[in-house]
Amino acid sequence: MKFSEIISQFREITTNNSLITYPDQDIDITGIAAIDEAITGTISYVEGSKFASLINKTNASALILPEDPTLQTQAQERGIPWVSTKEPRLLFAKVLTLFYQPYRPSPEIHPTAVIHPTAKIGNDVYIGPHAVLQERVEIGNYAIIHPNVVIYPDVKIGDRTTLHANCTIHERSQIGADCVVHSGAVIGAEGFGFVPTRTGWFKMEQSGYTVLEDGVEIGCNSAVDRPAVGETRIGKDTKIDNLVQIGHGCQIGVACAIAGQAGMAGGVTLGNRVILAGQVGVANQAKIGDRATISAQSGVLHNVDPGDIVSGTPAVPHKVYLKVASIYSRFPEMYQFFRQLQRQLGQK
Numbered sequence: 001m002k003f004s005e006i007i008s009q010f011r012e013i014t015t016n017n018s019l020i021t022y023p024d025q026d027i028d029i030t031g032i033a034a035i036d037e038a039i040t041g042t043i044s045y046v047e048g049s050k051f052a053s054l055i056n057k058t059n060a061s062a063l064i065l066p067e068d069p070t071l072q073t074q075a076q077e078r079g080i081p082w083v084s085t086k087e088p089r090l091l092f093a094k095v096l097t098l099f100y101q102p103y104r105p106s107p108e109i110h111p112t113a114v115i116h117p118t119a120k121i122g123n124d125v126y127i128g129p130h131a132v133l134q135e136r137v138e139i140g141n142y143a144i145i146h147p148n149v150v151i152y153p154d155v156k157i158g159d160r161t162t163l164h165a166n167c168t169i170h171e172r173s174q175i176g177a178d179c180v181v182h183s184g185a186v187i188g189a190e191g192f193g194f195v196p197t198r199t200g201w202f203k204m205e206q207s208g209y210t211v212l213e214d215g216v217e218i219g220c221n222s223a224v225d226r227p228a229v230g231e232t233r234i235g236k237d238t239k240i241d242n243l244v245q246i247g248h249g250c251q252i253g254v255a256c257a258i259a260g261q262a263g264m265a266g267g268v269t270l271g272n273r274v275i276l277a278g279q280v281g282v283a284n285q286a287k288i289g290d291r292a293t294i295s296a297q298s299g300v301l302h303n304v305d306p307g308d309i310v311s312g313t314p315a316v317p318h319k320v321y322l323k324v325a326s327i328y329s330r331f332p333e334m335y336q337f338f339r340q341l342q343r344q345l346g347q348k
Contacts, residue, residue, distance in 0.1 A: 001028065001029050001030075001098065002026050002027070002028060002029070003026060003027050003028075003029050003043070003061075003062045003081055004026050006029055006043070006095055006098065007083050009098070010091055010094050010095065013085050013086075013087060013090060013091055013094070014083050014084070014085045014091065027041075027061050027062065027081065028041065029041065029042070029043050029061065029062060030042065031043075031099055032044070032092070032095060032096055032099050032100075033060065035051065035054045035055075035058045035060060035063075036054055036057070036058065038058050038059050038060035038061075039059050039060075040059055040061055041061055042059075042060055042061060043060060043061065043062040043063070043064065043092075043095060044058060044060040044062075044063055044064070044092075045063065045064035045065070045088045045089065045091070045092040046063060046064070046065055046066065046071060046088065047066065047088055047089050048066060048068075049068060049070065049071065052070065052071060052074065055071060055074045055075055055078065055080075056074065056078070058080075060080065061080070061081075062080065062081045062082065062083075063075050063080055063081070063082040063083075064082070064083055064084075064085065064088045064091050064092050064095070065082050065083070065084045065085075065088060066084060066085070066086070066088050067084050067085070067086060068084075072084060104144065105126045105128070105144065105146075106126065107124040107125055107126050107142075108126055108127075109121070109125070109126075109127045110127060110128050110129045110130075110131070110147075112129045112130050113127045113128065113129065113130065113131045113132075113133070113145075114130075114131070114132045114133070115127070115131075115132075115133045116133060116134050116135045116136075116137065118135050118136045118137075119133045119134075119135070119136065119137040119138070119139070120136075120137070120138045120139065121133075121139045122139055122140045122141035122142070122143060122159065123141045123142070124141060124142050125139055125140075125141070125142065125143050125144070125145070126143075126144045126145065126146075127139075127145045128145060128146045128147035128148075128149070128165070129147045129148075130147055130148050131145050131146070131147060131148065131149045131150075131151075132149070132150045132151065133145075133151045134151060134152055134153045134155075135153040135154070136153055136154045137151050137153065137154070137155050137156075137157075138155070138156045138157065139157045140157055140158045140159035140160070140161065140177065141159045141160070142159055142160045143157055143158075143159065143160065143161050143162070143163075144161075144162040144163065145157075145163050146162070146163060146164050146165040146183075147165045147166075148165050148166045149163045149164075149165065149166070149167055149168070149169070150168045150169070151163075151168075151169045152168075152169060152170045152171040152172075152173075152188075153171050153172075154171055154172045155169050155170075155171065155172065155173050155174070155175070155188075156173075156174045156175065157169075157175050158175060158176040158177035158178070158179065158214065159177040159178070160177055160178050161175055161176070161177060161178060161179040161180070161181075162179070162180045162181070163181045164180070164181060164182045164183040164185075164220075165183050166183050166184055167181045167182065167183060167184060167185045167186070167187070168185075168186045168187070168189070169181070169187045169188060170186070170187065170188035170189050170190075170210070170226065171188065172188070172209050172210075172226075173187050173188035173209065173210045173211070173212075173226070174209065174210070174211045174212070175187065175212045175216075176211075176212055176213045176214035176215070176216065176236075177214045177215075178214055178215045179212050179214065179215065179216045179217065179218075180216075180217040180218070181212075181217075181218045182217075182218060182219050182220040182222075182242070183220050183221075184220045184221040185218045185219065185220060185221060185222045185223070185224075186222075186223045186224070187210055187212065187218065187223075187224050188209075188210035188224065188225070188226045188232075189223060189225055189226065190206040190225065190226065190248075191206045191208075191225040191226055191227050191228065191232075191247060191248020191249065191266060192225070192247065192248065192266070193205075193206055193227075193228050193248065193266075204228050205228065206225070206226050206227060206228050206248060207228060207229060208226045208227035208228060208229050208230050208231050208232065208248070208249070209226060209230075209231040209232070210224055210225070210226045210231065210232045210233075211231050211232070211233045211234070212224070212234045213233070213234060213235055213236040213237075213238075213254075214236050214237070215236055215237040215238075216234050216235075216236070216237070216238050216239075216240070217238075217239045217240065218234075218240050218244075219240055219241040219242035219243070219244060219260070220242040220243070221242055221243050222240055222241070222242060222243060222244040222245070222246070223244075223245050223246065224240075224246040225245075225246065225247055225248040225266075226248060227248035227249035227266070228248065228249075230249060231249075232246065232247075232248055232249055232250050232251075233250075233251050233252065234246070234252045235252050235253045235254040235255070235256065235272070236254050236255070237254060237255045238252055238253070238254065238255060238256040238257070238258070239256070239257050239258070240258045241258060241259045241260040241262070241278075242260050243260050243261045244258050244259075244260065244261070244262050244263065245262075245263040245264065246264050247263075247264050247265045247266040247267070247268065247284075248266045248267075249266050249267045250264050250266070250267065250268045250269070250270075251268075251269045251270070252270045252274075253270050253271045253272035253273070253274060253290070254272040254273070255272060255273045256270050256272070256273060256274045256275070256276075257274075257275045257276070258275075258276045259275075259276060259277050259278040259280075259296075260278050260279075261278055261279045262276045262277075262278065262279065262280040262281070262282075263280075263281050263282070264281075264282045265282065265283055265284040265285075265286075266284055266285075267284055267285040268282045268283075268284070268285065268286050268287075268288075269286075269287045269288065270288045271287075271288060271289045271290035271291070271292065271306060272290045272291070273290060273291045274288050274289075274290070274291065274292050274293075274294075275292075275293045275294065276294045277293075277294060277295050277296035277297075277298070278296045278297070279296055279297045280294045280295075280296065280297070280298050280299075280300065281298075281299045281300065281313075282294075282300045283299075283300060283301045283302075286300050286301065286302060286303055286304070287303045287304070288300065288303070288304040289303075289304060289305050289306030289307065289308070290306040290307070291306060291307045292304045292305070292306060292307060292308050292309070292310070293308075293309045293310075294310055294311075294315065295309070295310065295311035295312075295318060295321075297313070298310060298311050298312055298313060298315045299312075299313030299314055299315060300314075300315045301314045301315070302314070302315075312324070
């Protein structure tokens with residue numbers, strides 16, 4: 001595919017008049033690559049000035065660049081055709097779809113699948129080997145149920161949703177359209193509900209529901225628990241990484257991003273477009289406002305206001321955390337100074 005042909009397909013997100021071409025070199029693009037691994041025939045991208053040095057080393061045949069004249073000049077001096085955009089990573093992601101499409105099996109129901117007579121299956125659905133669909137399960141049109149998926153009774157799965165191999169969907173869970181649940185994930189299992197008594201723990205049955213709205217993606221080996229009453233809800237277009245724990249009764253807003261090994265105790269509320277970085281922990285009933293960002297390995301014990309960026313354990317405003325972190329490395333010399341001061345004052 002010609003470079004100019006690729007760009008013409010995504011003209012809506014490129015900068016006007018930014019395509020640099022060479023009359024005799026409208027090159028063929030045969031693949032995509034990271035800029036430091038690119039070979040002749042591939043297209044790559046640079047997201048910002050911190051990657052400027054890679055432009056001088058790359059073997060890419062074409063580049064997607066930000067609106068940065070310095071980077072554009074570098075590419076032009078090397079004779080590399082480029083296109084600029086405010087969102088180079090987004091354009092690269094769109095170009096990637098021209099060269100790779102994920103595996104999608106053709107519609108069929110494998111003869112080894114176990115499907116209860118009361119289950120309702122939509123049009124053009126794929127159900128793989130040894131999948132199990134129990135009583136009153138409803139599967140939407142064009143859904144994909146990969147091998148060994150187990151779906152408990154009264155589950156509803158929306159149109160075009162994909163359940164990858166070996167995930168489990170517990171009773172009465174509701175999964176919307178265009179969702180993806182990756183391998184090993186468990187949706188709607190019992191929340192961690194036990195009442196202490198004088199003789200031990202009394203199990204509180206978890207009678208609630210788990211709801212994934214449209215466009216939600218759940219990573220491998222993640223868990224979204226159902227509550228004792230009410231529902232656990234994951235808002236539309238929220239993306240959840242691998243190894244994430246969503247406790248019973250959590251309410252997750254629209255378009256949130258939750259990175260690997262994050263965990264939320266029961267009853268946590270996230271607003272819209274919240275970002276939780278890796279290994280974040282959020283305490284029971286904490287509320288995190290819209291567009292807030294929680295830095296990696298932070299422990300959130302209290303509410304976080306909309307738009308705030310917090311870090312550390314317990315989490316504090318990010319600017320405060322940076323100041324504290326800069327002092328931390330100076331503790332040994334500060335301690336020595338303190339000991340000297342004690343001796344000067346005659347103290348032990």
